[in-house]
Amino acid sequence: MEETLLYDRRTVEALRAAIAREVDRLGRPLQIMEVCGTHTHAIAEAGLREALKPGVRLISGPGCPVCVTPVSYLDRAEALARNHGALLCTFGDLFRVPSSTGSLERLRAEGADVRILYSPRDALAVARDNTSRPVVFLAVGFETTAPTVAAALLEAESLGLGNFYLLPGHKTVPQALRLLAADPALRLDGFLLPGHVSVVTGAGAFAFLGREFGLPSAVVGFTPADILRGVLEIARQRAEGRAETANLYGRVVTEEGNPRARALMERLFRPCDAEWRGLGVIPGSGLGLAEEAAPHDASLLPAEVPPPREPRGCRCGEVLKGAVEPPQCPLFGKPCTPDLPVGACMVSSEGTCAAWYRHERWRLEGFP
Amino acid sequence: MCLAIPMKLVKKDGWQGEVELRGVRRTVSLMLLEEAEVGDHLLIHAGYAIGKVDEEEARLTVEGLERLAGAMDGEAP
Amino acid sequence: MSRPDRILMGHGAGGRLTRELVREVFLPAFANEALSVLSDSALLPAWPGGRPALTTDAFVVDPPVFPGGDVGRLAVCGTVNDLAVAGARPLWLSFALVLEEGAEMAFVERCARSAAEAAREAGVSIVAGDTKVVPRGKGDRLYAVTAGIGAVPEGRDWGDHRIEAGDRILVTGPVGDHGAAVMACRHGLSAEGLRSDVAPLGGLVEVLAASGAEVHALHDPTRGGVLVTCHEVAERSGLRMVLSERDLPVRGEVRAVCDLLGLSPLSSPCEGRALVWVRAEDAPRALEALRKHPLGREAAEAGRVEAPAAGRSPVALETVSGEERPLDLLSGAELPRIC
Numbered sequence: 001m002e003e004t005l006l007y008d009r010r011t012v013e014a015l016r017a018a019i020a021r022e023v024d025r026l027g028r029p030l031q032i033m034e035v036c037g038t039h040t041h042a043i044a045e046a047g048l049r050e051a052l053k054p055g056v057r058l059i060s061g062p063g064c065p066v067c068v069t070p071v072s073y074l075d076r077a078e079a080l081a082r083n084h085g086a087l088l089c090t091f092g093d094l095f096r097v098p099s100s101t102g103s104l105e106r107l108r109a110e111g112a113d114v115r116i117l118y119s120p121r122d123a124l125a126v127a128r129d130n131t132s133r134p135v136v137f138l139a140v141g142f143e144t145t146a147p148t149v150a151a152a153l154l155e156a157e158s159l160g161l162g163n164f165y166l167l168p169g170h171k172t173v174p175q176a177l178r179l180l181a182a183d184p185a186l187r188l189d190g191f192l193l194p195g196h197v198s199v200v201t202g203a204g205a206f207a208f209l210g211r212e213f214g215l216p217s218a219v220v221g222f223t224p225a226d227i228l229r230g231v232l233e234i235a236r237q238r239a240e241g242r243a244e245t246a247n248l249y250g251r252v253v254t255e256e257g258n259p260r261a262r263a264l265m266e267r268l269f270r271p272c273d274a275e276w277r278g279l280g281v282i283p284g285s286g287l288g289l290a291e292e293a294a295p296h297d298a299s300l301l302p303a304e305v306p307p308p309r310e311p312r313g314c315r316c317g318e319v320l321k322g323a324v325e326p327p328q329c330p331l332f333g334k335p336c337t338p339d340l341p342v343g344a345c346m347v348s349s350e351g352t353c354a355a356w357y358r359h360e361r362w363r364l365e366g367f368p
Numbered sequence: 369m370c371l372a373i374p375m376k377l378v379k380k381d382g383w384q385g386e387v388e389l390r391g392v393r394r395t396v397s398l399m400l401l402e403e404a405e406v407g408d409h410l411l412i413h414a415g416y417a418i419g420k421v422d423e424e425e426a427r428l429t430v431e432g433l434e435r436l437a438g439a440m441d442g443e444a445p
Numbered sequence: 446m447s448r449p450d451r452i453l454m455g456h457g458a459g460g461r462l463t464r465e466l467v468r469e470v471f472l473p474a475f476a477n478e479a480l481s482v483l484s485d486s487a488l489l490p491a492w493p494g495g496r497p498a499l500t501t502d503a504f505v506v507d508p509p510v511f512p513g514g515d516v517g518r519l520a521v522c523g524t525v526n527d528l529a530v531a532g533a534r535p536l537w538l539s540f541a542l543v544l545e546e547g548a549e550m551a552f553v554e555r556c557a558r559s560a561a562e563a564a565r566e567a568g569v570s571i572v573a574g575d576t577k578v579v580p581r582g583k584g585d586r587l588y589a590v591t592a593g594i595g596a597v598p599e600g601r602d603w604g605d606h607r608i609e610a611g612d613r614i615l616v617t618g619p620v621g622d623h624g625a626a627v628m629a630c631r632h633g634l635s636a637e638g639l640r641s642d643v644a645p646l647g648g649l650v651e652v653l654a655a656s657g658a659e660v661h662a663l664h665d666p667t668r669g670g671v672l673v674t675c676h677e678v679a680e681r682s683g684l685r686m687v688l689s690e691r692d693l694p695v696r697g698e699v700r701a702v703c704d705l706l707g708l709s710p711l712s713s714p715c716e717g718r719a720l721v722w723v724r725a726e727d728a729p730r731a732l733e734a735l736r737k738h739p740l741g742r743e744a745a746e747a748g749r750v751e752a753p754a755a756g757r758s759p760v761a762l763e764t765v766s767g768e769e770r771p772l773d774l775l776s777g778a779e780l781p782r783i784c
Contacts, residue, residue: 008437011433011436011437013767014439036370037784038371038784044770046764046770047768047769064784091414091782091784092707092780092782093780093782116780118414118415118633118706119414119415119416120415121397121415121416122415122633141414141784144372145370145414147418148397148400148413148414148416151400151416155397196411196413199418200418200419225433250422250425250429251421251422251425251429252372252411252419252420252421252422258418258419260401260402261400261418264400349782349784357773358771358773359770359773362756362758362771363756370783370784371782371784373701373704389705390697390701391636391638391639391697391698391701392634392636392639392705394633394635412705413783
């Protein structure tokens with residue numbers, strides 16, 4: 001694959017010019033939302049938000065599964081370590097996310113055993129080596145990750161690892177998109193859809209955006225050219241009065257997605273209502289564990305979880321909806337920074353506030 | 369969302385596979401993509417292959433971009 | 446009496462076991478006159494002239510053995526390089542070890558041999574040492590703490606105070622090799638072509654000094670990689686560092702490891718590279734000199750220095766797409782991520 005072309009200056013310039021022409025044709029600026037933390041990161045790195053103004057305003061939505069993990073989830077994870085001596089296994093992304101009283105990083109400094117893993121499969125070896133205590137994998141992530149966790153759980157069952165648990169925290173994207181698409185205050189013209197979630201769900205899973213809400217959408221990859229192609233497609237559809245889901249990441253995304261991955265998810269997970277940090281409960285947007293997997297469900301273990309404490313003044317919820325931009329949060333930069341995050345949007349390297357802080361704060365007055 | 373990297377399947381042993389990118393190798397699980405064949409380029413996420421890279425689509429994408437950039441050049445004053 | 450095959454608490458007690466360890470493992474490896482006296486302090490040979498430079502470092506790398514080296518080699522090279530980039534000719538090192546009870550003797554011997562070999566390569570002597578042993582579980586096999594003394598030749602004045610807007614930033618080779626090799630080990634990635642770049646840079650630095658190019662400053666991008674180093678220099682000099690994504694050399698394997706784990710080659714440590722700030726006009730001459738040395742064959746121009754500007758970050762990357770994007774400092778250690 002000619003990777004370099006996707007980052008090439010000429011290509012990027014050509015796409016920007018084409019987008020500008022469509023904006024002219026439409027006669028007004030566009031507002032497009034992306035709902036994928038990796039897109040937030042890629043856009044910030046390539047400086048695309050600035051590059052597309054004023055014709056196109058790119059808004060970051062709740063695309064970072066770490067950012068939308070509620071405080072109560074982390075509080076429960078900490079309680080499992082404290083009450084049951086559980087060994088916690090987590091993706092690196094969750095390690096510094098603030099809970100009500102600290103974080104997993106602080107918990108480890110206090111003496112709990114918290115391991116950072118690249119793959120849920122690695123937790124199986126940890127469980128095998130620590131049979132005297134519960135080993136709990138913190139299962140967060142969207143549809144890209146949920147099947148991998150389901151596969152690991154299946155393997156754990158076949159290996160008879162009775163001390164292997166999952167604390168279910170997966171969320172699914174379509175329900176959140178419905179909420180956002182239905183919100184007139186956001187004045188959206190379309191969505192850039194998550195490229196790797198779509199590998200599992202299939203591009204067809206998002207067709208409802210056009211059918212029910214009249215909004216164009218595009219499944220795109222993660223290079224600057226990929227993202228700009230998506231913006232161009234949405235601008236064009238808007239100018240022509242169309243509302244379809246275009247698959248622009250055909251090199252890995254198909255209409256049907258990965259049926260085997262979905263089958264595993266359907267076998268071991270059940271849709272449930274889920275709380276999205278800052279957005280509240282979105283019905284049917286979470287994945288709990290099925291009956292069959294109850295022996296491995298850490299949320300069924302009794303634990304003393306304190307009432308959740310959300311930081312005051314934090315506007316993560318509005319940031320996650322794209323209703324405000326990070327600098328409008330009173331805590332942005334003072335005291336909320338990637339070093340000392342108050343809310344989840346700042347912790348994850350893909351959080352909207354973190355992306356802003358790292359890449360755009362210099363243009364704001366009064367910032368170092 | 370999610371970091372997923374295309375890597376080439378160089379060895380397959382039932383559900384386990386070894387993938388390679390620029391000389392770096394890792395063992396991954398093929399449980400989510402049983403039909404993968406040695407030589408395929410697979411999308412790897414969190415230690416699992418979740419999808420396959422379609423070379424033809426990749427080629428079409430590149431061609432499309434080349435055409436666009438070429439058209440731009442043609443319009444330059 | 447045959448040597449125990451593991452480190453025991455007794456090896457740190459100062460008695461017979463300690464003496465055996467020093468005389469049979471460290472002394473033969475580090476072999477030199479000053480050390481062999483084995484007194485409380487090393488009495489050094491006469492001072493060769495120039496301004497003294499002193500550095501100290503601690504080494505806690507995990508895993509302690511990695512492709513391309515081990516903590517012994519790392520400790521010597523790290524110390525030597527801190528002196529070399531300050532413009533000092535490295536002369537003498539001290540080498541203190543904190544060993545964990547139960548560490549395999551073969552491993553300790555290996556590290557001593559690596560350290561000795563690195564010292565020979567670097568042309569330095571390890572003249573002082575110490576050994577302590579901590580109970581099992583309170584250390585990670587072997588921690589090394591070093592100090593190094595060097596001499597800066599008369600007339601050589603390198604430092605961030607010399608850096609000017611317009612200077613070019615050179616790098617002596619591809620970046621991030623050490624960090625990527627270590628991370629690959631930790632996360633089950635294997636790569637034949639991937640090894641730590643750990644190497645002593647004294648010789649390369651002298652070649653650069655002799656080239657006649659007007660060198661302003663050097664730094665070795667270790668912890669935090671090129672990114673942290675550039676931030677430190679930007680802060681101390683008050684100038685902007687702009688790196689070129691196209692020109693900064695990064696090996697394919699390093700890029701692959703970083704892509705897989707969600708890390709950046711820019712913040713991946715190097716242990717055998719230097720960043721060089723040189724007067725713009727002299728960049729070609731400096732590169733030519735560097736490339737003649739085995740450790741500098743892939744030297745390249747990686748960026749430039751600019752005057753500070755309102756609304757622009759102190760460190761930035763000129764991307765392949767032509768945009769300039771700010772490069773922020775890391776908060777905390779970089780963790781492998783899936784998002």
